[in-house]
Every structure is written in structure tokens, then in C-alpha cells.
Amino acid sequence: MRSTRFLVLAAAGLLAPVGLAGCGGGDSDGADAAAGGPIAVKATDSSCEVARTDTTAGTVTFKVTNSGAKVTEFYIYATGDRIMGEVENVVPGVSRELRVELPAGTYQTACKPGMIGNGIRGAFKVSGSAAPLTDNAALAEASASYQRYVQSQTGALLDKTTEFVNAVKAGDVAKAKALYPVARTYWERIEPVAEIFGDLDPKIDGREDVIEEGMEFTGYHRIEKDLWTTGNIAADGPIADRLLADVKEIVAKANAEKLSPLNLANGAKELLDEVASSKITGEEERYSHTDLWDFSANVEGSKAAIAALRPVLQERAPDLVKQLDTEFANVETTLGRHRAGDGWKPQNQLTPAELKELSDVVNALAEPISRVAAVVAK
Structure with a gap:
């Protein structure tokens, strides 16, 4: 869940936003789209100008240029706000490309200046x-391989969340924290x-900022706040039950989802965006400071997506x-x-120099990962 606040450490000069990797800063115009090139999106703090509002089915590329003063995001939504593709952390003056596989249908585009709210939609x-990308046998196997990975992770997610919820409902603060x-x-x-x-x-992963967007503060981070600020979780039983119900629902949906190979490529990049925008900065786990656990998991998830695509990448771009x-x-x-034992040091125990070092290596990885989607879409 994206934060509603700007990247604190980036503003202080400690971090280079990972979204800069592999991007140019120039404008594009509608001529690109007319010629079959990327569809230009000009995002400002108050508008979202999409050069074309229709296209043909297949792989569609959007080139999003942020001409505003706020960091923005760009989304393609299907019915029910199902996210078909997204590009995050588009900082002012920078362009980012999004490649997404779209079948025939009606969608909405959305820019989110400040990375908040429902966005400026069209x-x-x-x-x-x-023909879908999965008509290619190697890409079909990549999607199937990653789907097996998702199934393994959702099974463990459900098991461990159940244990966590039971500890919360039993009032066992130490066990719940662990x-x-x-x-x-x-x-x-x-x-x-x-x-x-x-x-x-x-509902599951929203941080306290969701209140500003008119949503209820629930899920993991609501319980995190109680565990680490007051240690009083006596009233958190209903919140824990709702968390488990929501996790069960998302596990079922994730396991039923048919993923495009571009979902894998874009997802690998999105996970690094998550690292830069909230894990290194301490935004994500602001009460527990367990951000490095998340950092490690994001990198592992990104690596798993690339591993699934590896045979295709090895053939096309060794x-x-x-x-x-x-x-x-x-x-x-x-x-x-x-590392600290079987886990990780608290994020707030790292020095600015150590955080900068982590930022630098993430940015170095983000650059080649930003090129994977173009290779997959060939």
C-alpha cells in the first residue's frame, strides 16, 4: 500500500528515487501513439492528459511524464478497480514507461499526484x-512457474497470519510481535x-495514512501500532478476525488469477519501488521498525519473478x-x-550512510530490471 507522504529520506538527500532507473526526462507527444509507439501521458498536480483514449488489443505501452511538482503514479484499471498495470514513484521532471497486456474491453487510466486518493481518471x-503473450510456450511456462511460487507463498501467508491472529486474540503480545x-x-x-x-x-496493508483518504485503518499495521506503541491489544480481536478474513479472500483470488508475463516483469520492478519508497525510509513499519524483513522479502519476490522469466531472458538478452x-x-x-539472528536489525538502528548504501544497490538493480518488460514484450 503506497504511502501518502513523500519519501522522507529522499527529500533529505539520502536516497535517489528508484523510479529514476532507466528513464529519460523528455516529453513525448501524440505522434508517438499515432505511429504505433508509446501513448504519451502528461501528468501534472491537477491533470492527467492521455494522448489517446483508445487502442487495439495486445501489449500497450504508456510513456508517463511528470510535469508537476509532486511525485505521481499511473494506473490502468479494469472493472472493479482491478489493477492491470501501474508505474510508481514518477518524480517531477522524469518519464517512466509502462507496458501492459490488455484484451478488448473498457478501462480507466489514472494519475495520482502525491500518490494518494483515487486519482485523476479517464x-x-x-x-x-x-494473441496473448502466453501463446509463446516459454512465456506460458514462466507464468505457470511464477503462479506456483505465488501458491506456495499464499499458503504460508495464510498459515502464519492465522498464527499471528490467534496470538493477538489470546493477548500474547510477545508472541504476536515475534x-x-x-x-x-x-x-x-x-x-x-x-x-x-x-x-x-x-484493508490488509494500509498504513495509518489511509484515514486521510477516507478509509478505515485496519489490517496488519493497525495491530502493529497497538503492539509497539501501547502494548494493549485487548480490543484488537475483531480487527484480527477481519484481517484473517481479508487475507483468506485475497489468497483465493491470487491463486485463481491468470498472470501475464508482463505482470511478472512489472511486478519485479514494483517490488524494488516498494523497497525505495517505504522500506529504506522506514515508512512501512513505522512502529515496529521491522522494515528490513520487508526489504528482504521484496527482493526475494522480485528475484522469483525474474527466475521464472529467466529462460526467455537468457535466450533474448543474455x-x-x-x-x-x-x-x-x-x-x-x-x-x-x-542480519540479527534469524532476522534483521531494526531499520532505525541503521546509520544514514548504511541506508544510503542500501539505496545505491537497489537503484543499481532497478536499472536492468526496468528493461525486462521490453524484452518480454518482443
Whole structure:
């Protein structure tokens, strides 16, 4: 769940937003779309100008340029606010591309200046038909392989969340604190899949900022706040029950979801965006400071998506695979310096220099990952 606040450490000069990786800053115009190129999206703090509001089915590329003063996001929604694709952390003056596979149907585009609210929306129509990417046998196997990974993680998510909820309802603060980051590990590994179902994600993973957007503060982070601020969870039974019910629902939906290979490529990048925008900064786990658990899980989830795509990438872009292997290893080595027993040090115990080092290796990994979607869409 995206934060409603700007990247605190980035504003202080400690972090370079991961969204900068592999992007240009120039404008694009409607001529690109007319020629079959990317559909230009000009995002400002008060508008979302999409150069075309219709296209043909298949892989669609949007080039999102932030001409405003606030960090923004861009989404493609299907019916029921199902997220077909998104690009996060588009900082002012920067362009980001989003590739998404869209069958015929009606959709909505949305820019979210400040990364809050329902966004500035517009209608978007896709007509005609196109062979899905999974007609390619290697890409079909990549999607199937990653789906098996999702199933393994959702099973563990349900088990560990059940244990966590039982500890909360029993009033066992120590046990609940110990289980909290473990349960969230499985959520963080598959977060891009969970976020497809936009109505459930904020109920489960919304931080306290959701109150500003008119939503109720529930889920993991509501219980986290009580555990680490007052230690009083006597009234959290109903919140825990609701969390478990919502997790069961999202597990069922995630396991039934048919993922496009572009979901894997985009998801791998989104997980790194999550690291930069909330894990390194301490935004995510602001009460427990267990952010490095989430950091590690996000990187593991990103690596799993790339692993599923590896045979295709190896055939089409072997040099990119070598770079990805190197940068994943660099992230894992750097993060590994902050282990504590079977877990991780609290985020607030790291120095600014250590946080900057983590930011640098994440950005170095984000650059080659930002090129994966284009390789998959060939």
C-alpha cells in the first residue's frame, strides 16, 4: 500500500528515487501513439492528459511524464478497480514507461499526484483481438512457474497470519510481535499480485495514512501500532478476525488469477519501488521498525519473478541476465550485513550512510530490471 507522504529520506538527500532507473526526462507527444509507439501521458498536480483514449488489443505501452511538482503514479484499471498495470514513484521532471497486456474491453487510466486518493481518471477503450503473450510456450511456462511460487507463498501467508491472529486474540503480545514480521514476509514477496485487487490491499496493508483518504485503518499495521506503541491489544480481536478474513479472500483470488508475463516483469520492478519508497525510509513499519524483513522479502519476490522469466531472458538478452545476477548478488550481500539472528536489525538502528548504501544497490538493480518488460514484450 503506497504511502501518502513523500519519501522522507529522499527529500533529505539520502536516497535517489528508484523510479529514476532507466528513464529519460523528455516529453513525448501524440505522434508517438499515432505511429504505433508509446501513448504519451502528461501528468501534472491537477491533470492527467492521455494522448489517446483508445487502442487495439495486445501489449500497450504508456510513456508517463511528470510535469508537476509532486511525485505521481499511473494506473490502468479494469472493472472493479482491478489493477492491470501501474508505474510508481514518477518524480517531477522524469518519464517512466509502462507496458501492459490488455484484451478488448473498457478501462480507466489514472494519475495520482502525491500518490494518494483515487486519482485523476479517464476512460480508455481497447478493441480488437491479439494473441496473448502466453501463446509463446516459454512465456506460458514462466507464468505457470511464477503462479506456483505465488501458491506456495499464499499458503504460508495464510498459515502464519492465522498464527499471528490467534496470538493477538489470546493477548500474547510477545508472541504476536515475534510472528508479525514473519507473516508479513509472505505478503511482501507477492505484493504486486495482491495489489491487483485494489479494494483489498488497503484493508490488509494500509498504513495509518489511509484515514486521510477516507478509509478505515485496519489490517496488519493497525495491530502493529497497538503492539509497539501501547502494548494493549485487548480490543484488537475483531480487527484480527477481519484481517484473517481479508487475507483468506485475497489468497483465493491470487491463486485463481491468470498472470501475464508482463505482470511478472512489472511486478519485479514494483517490488524494488516498494523497497525505495517505504522500506529504506522506514515508512512501512513505522512502529515496529521491522522494515528490513520487508526489504528482504521484496527482493526475494522480485528475484522469483525474474527466475521464472529467466529462460526467455537468457535466450533474448543474455547480457541482461548476467547484469541482473550481479546486481541481485550485490543487494543480497549489502543487506546481509544487517542480519540479527534469524532476522534483521531494526531499520532505525541503521546509520544514514548504511541506508544510503542500501539505496545505491537497489537503484543499481532497478536499472536492468526496468528493461525486462521490453524484452518480454518482443
